[in-house]
Amino acid sequence: MLNLDEKAVKNNLSTFQIDIKNLFDAWKSAASIPAENAFPIDMLNALREIGALNALLSHEEGGLDLCRTSEGGRVLLTLLRRTGYASLSLGRCLEGHVNVIRLVELYGTPEQRCKLAQSLQRGILAGIWVTDGIPPVTIEHERRHYRLAGIKGFASGVAHVRLALITATTHQGHSIMALAPTDGAERRLLGPGKLMGMQSSGTGGYDFTDVVISPDNILGSAGDYLRQPEFSAGAWRGSAVALGGMDRLIDLLRQELLDRGRANNPHQLHRIGEALTLQKTASMWVKEAAKVAYASNMEPESVVATVNLARIAVERAALELITLVQRSLGVSAFVKGKAVELVMRDLMTYLRQPAPDEALTEAAMWFVNHDWPGEDA
Structure with a gap:
């Protein structure tokens, strides 16, 4: 027999599935293709309205366990598939958003998970930017904080992501993950060139030089990003x-x-x-x-x-x-x-x-x- 919490989760998950279906039906009936160079902001806002950006969180953090349970995973598959149908560019950004939540779920502290949940509940889009530009991103530990330097390239949704999970190299040569704010418009750069496709993903670069983050923004341990499975x-x-x-x-x-x-x-x-x-x-x-x-x-x-x-x-x-x-x-x-x-x-x-x-x-x-x-x- 299900307890009350389990019943509530299942009911909320069923409601969310209906919301996905209704949104997909609306997208499909519109049969529109966003302008090639325009980020699909209206579609992103529609995902926000049905709570898709924070449904990925755990039940304890106000989400629907989409990154944690097999039942939630089946719903997540539907959400990603339907989003890819409407816009592959938006699908890429949503998949990156999911990846951030999943990595914080795996390697973050309870305080980091709580802080991320609070950000997502405000509608923030997260991104995962791990491809280095020139120069690559490095990180230095100063007295009470960390200082970043370098550029990330191939940063999807660079003008819309407000929190990025990035990899950075220490002076000892270790790769660590960090959560960094990305709301500095002056730090946004052009991408590596005009892509043949996926132009509406808004892919560009971001300069992290002299961005200062606290120790609480360091995620996991060195090498965790590449940890299998x-x-x-x-x-x-x-x-x-x-x-x-x-x-x-x-x-x-x-x-x-x-x-x-x-x-x-x-x-x-x-x-x-x-x-x-x-x-x-x-x-x-x-x-x-x-x-x-x-x-x-x-x-x-x-x-x-x-x-x-x-x-x-x-x-x-x-x-x-x-x-x-x-x-x-x-x-x-x-x-x-x-x-x-x-x-x-x-x-x-x-x-x-x-x-x-x-x-x-x-x-x-x-x-x-x-x-x-x-x-x-």
């Missing part, structure tokens, strides 16, 4: 966002073929069938990855290997889908600024995650010597 297991969330982009591409493909009166052509039907197979394959892999990421009774290496295989499978399915859409629609799929062209370009850029070959070979090395996790994992 979390470092690799969290990749399932990016795959969920990419899956949403695949969903959108298939809808755009079907609609254009229907509008042209070509949907019953046997060759087009063959491509649609292949596209749906790729979509379902990716969906099953994402669900499997999410399941093992929340499993408490699996070896960490098995979790990492499974999520890495899922990541590669989703990438492959998405790239095959893009080719199918291009062959189905022909030159019209390459008309710059058209919805299908924008989504394809965003998806191709989004899929370029680091070290895919390493992820695949390390997963293969594990499963050469180990069986696939059981269904009860």
